[in-house]
Amino acid sequence: MDDAKGGASYAVHISPEDVQRFCEFLYRRTGLSFTEGKRYFIDRRLEDRIAATGSSSFQAYFSLLRADADHEIEHLINSFTVNETYFYREEHQLRCMTSSLLDVIASHKEPGGTVRIWSVPCSTGEEPYSIALWLMENWPQVDSYNIEIVGSDIDTRALKAAAEGIYGDRALMRLSPDLIDRYFRFVAEGRHQIDDGLRNSIEFTRVNLIDSRDMALHRDFDLIFCRNVLIYFDDASRRQAAENLYGCLRPGGYICLGHSESMSRISPLFRVARFPDAIVYQRPETDHG
Amino acid sequence: MPLVRGSKSPASAAQPAPLRAALDSPDAESRWIAARALSGDADAVPALAAALDREPVPRVREAIMTALMRVGNPASVEAMLPFLRSQDAGVRAAAIEALQAMPGAVAPFMAPLLSDGDADVRLLATELTRNMDASEATRLLCDLIEREQHPNVCAAAVDVLTEVGTPQALPALEKCAARFAATPFLPFAISVAIARISGAEG
Numbered sequence: 376m377d378d379a380k381g382g383a384s385y386a387v388h389i390s391p392e393d394v395q396r397f398c399e400f401l402y403r404r405t406g407l408s409f410t411e412g413k414r415y416f417i418d419r420r421l422e423d424r425i426a427a428t429g430s431s432s433f434q435a436y437f438s439l440l441r442a443d444a445d446h447e448i449e450h451l452i453n454s455f456t457v458n459e460t461y462f463y464r465e466e467h468q469l470r471c472m473t474s475s476l477l478d479v480i481a482s483h484k485e486p487g488g489t490v491r492i493w494s495v496p497c498s499t500g501e502e503p504y505s506i507a508l509w510l511m512e513n514w515p516q517v518d519s520y521n522i523e524i525v526g527s528d529i530d531t532r533a534l535k536a537a538a539e540g541i542y543g544d545r546a547l548m549r550l551s552p553d554l555i556d557r558y559f560r561f562v563a564e565g566r567h568q569i570d571d572g573l574r575n576s577i578e579f580t581r582v583n584l585i586d587s588r589d590m591a592l593h594r595d596f597d598l599i600f601c602r603n604v605l606i607y608f609d610d611a612s613r614r615q616a617a618e619n620l621y622g623c624l625r626p627g628g629y630i631c632l633g634h635s636e637s638m639s640r641i642s643p644l645f646r647v648a649r650f651p652d653a654i655v656y657q658r659p660e661t662d663h664g
Numbered sequence: 665m666p667l668v669r670g671s672k673s674p675a676s677a678a679q680p681a682p683l684r685a686a687l688d689s690p691d692a693e694s695r696w697i698a699a700r701a702l703s704g705d706a707d708a709v710p711a712l713a714a715a716l717d718r719e720p721v722p723r724v725r726e727a728i729m730t731a732l733m734r735v736g737n738p739a740s741v742e743a744m745l746p747f748l749r750s751q752d753a754g755v756r757a758a759a760i761e762a763l764q765a766m767p768g769a770v771a772p773f774m775a776p777l778l779s780d781g782d783a784d785v786r787l788l789a790t791e792l793t794r795n796m797d798a799s800e801a802t803r804l805l806c807d808l809i810e811r812e813q814h815p816n817v818c819a820a821a822v823d824v825l826t827e828v829g830t831p832q833a834l835p836a837l838e839k840c841a842a843r844f845a846a847t848p849f850l851p852f853a854i855s856v857a858i859a860r861i862s863g864a865e866g
Contacts, residue, residue, distance in 0.1 A: 587703055591700075610764065611734065644726065
């Protein structure tokens with residue numbers, strides 16, 4: 376339901392009360408938080424979705440949204456969030472990884488031990504490769520441990536593209552020319568393939584976050600990046616995914632979510648861990664209870 | 665090269681055979697693994713329900729509730745309803761969250777829950793209508809606020825109506841405001857609900 380449907384008038388009036396009602400629902404359902412100060416931003420996107428669904432009024436659209444007809448919640452979230460993925464996205468979490476998290480993780484391991492990091496969902500690979508690049512460039516202890524990076528996604532086409540590791544200029548926009556020079560190979564105008572060494576160091580697997588059996592095959596991670604996917608799930612699936620992710624972490628391991636996501640709103644299993652660069656979630660070292 | 669390609673992820677997931685029996689294990693980890701593996705298994709509902717009743721460890725209890733929630737049938741709802749009466753707020757909250765995630769299965773239980781003799785149960789039950797179809801939630805909550813004597817239960821219902829109510833709720837809300845005129849917070853909350861539902865500019 377992405378295209379505007381004929382028949383409805385799109386000069387739909389959206390009152391401040393409508394916006395408040397909508398914002399409260401959006402926050403409860405997804406964790407995305409907007410206030411009156413973002414009124415223009417909200418109105419524009421709401422008007423677009425009202426038009427795209429052919430709804431005759433805000434009330435009609437709101438009913439459709441609550442019922443999640445034709446996956447409208449997914450369309451709405453897409454319109455309110457940045458869907459584009461690129462290298463070094465949400466860089467503060469990468470900084471947190473090397474300035475705080477890995478030092479804590481490494482302190483529990485012998486030199487030469489294995490550190491396992493999981494990017495899920497990894498889409499076309501920008502995130503796991505970003506993790507690898509960032510580590511090579513920013514973690515002084517990178518040579519002291521065996522670092523295993525796994526990238527997983529439910530979409531096998533995305534995984535195939537990830538394994539190929541060829542990206543356009545936009546995906547590399549946050550990387551310096553020097554980094555691109557050192558870690559990518561020019562393949563065609565505006566197309567660059569990531570270094571074979573990095574490509575071969577990352578394992579790509581297919582996984583469904585809410586499938587417990589699938590997830591049970593991915594275990595013993597020290598750090599998981601699971602960003603901007605849980606907001607798309609309904610309550611039941613989110614809860615299932617949180618339990619699965621808990622099971623995939625080593626005790627004491629960390630999970631990084633997207634900036635609008637909060638594990639505290641999903642599951643009591645994890646504890647909040649605040650670091651200078653980011654707030655992340657931790658599987659407790661020992662079970663409570 | 666510090667980055668190494670991992671061997672295929674260890675495939676040591678616990679496998680089915682004695683899963684239901686494992687719900688009785690003295691080891692919490694084993695019970696947790698069993699509960700997760702039984703998630704969505706309708707045949708396991710009686711075993712999960714029995715395990716939920718005696719489970720002392722919060723994370724295992726959560727996993728059992730999730731497993732029941734993924735089944736989403738009347739038997740799984742019935743297994744969780746008693747926990748709305750728990751003395752432990754964490755347990756009540758967990759039960760509410762799980763039940764809220766299965767609005768279709770919960771629907772047939774709503775009328776008795778909203779008429780329960782315990783005001784706390786009625787209050788919690790209002791929250792279960794939040795994810796239901798708007799017209800059905802409106803009908804159930806309007807029935808409640810038309811007869812409910814406890815202002816806190818009415819307030820909880822009004823809070824849900826503020827988000828999900830349809831214009832059919834307006835007469836019941838107005839009557840409720842009049843009935844509780846001496847309890848100022850409630851008419852105020854109702855005025856907010858009426859404005860939101862009617863989309864009227866304040």
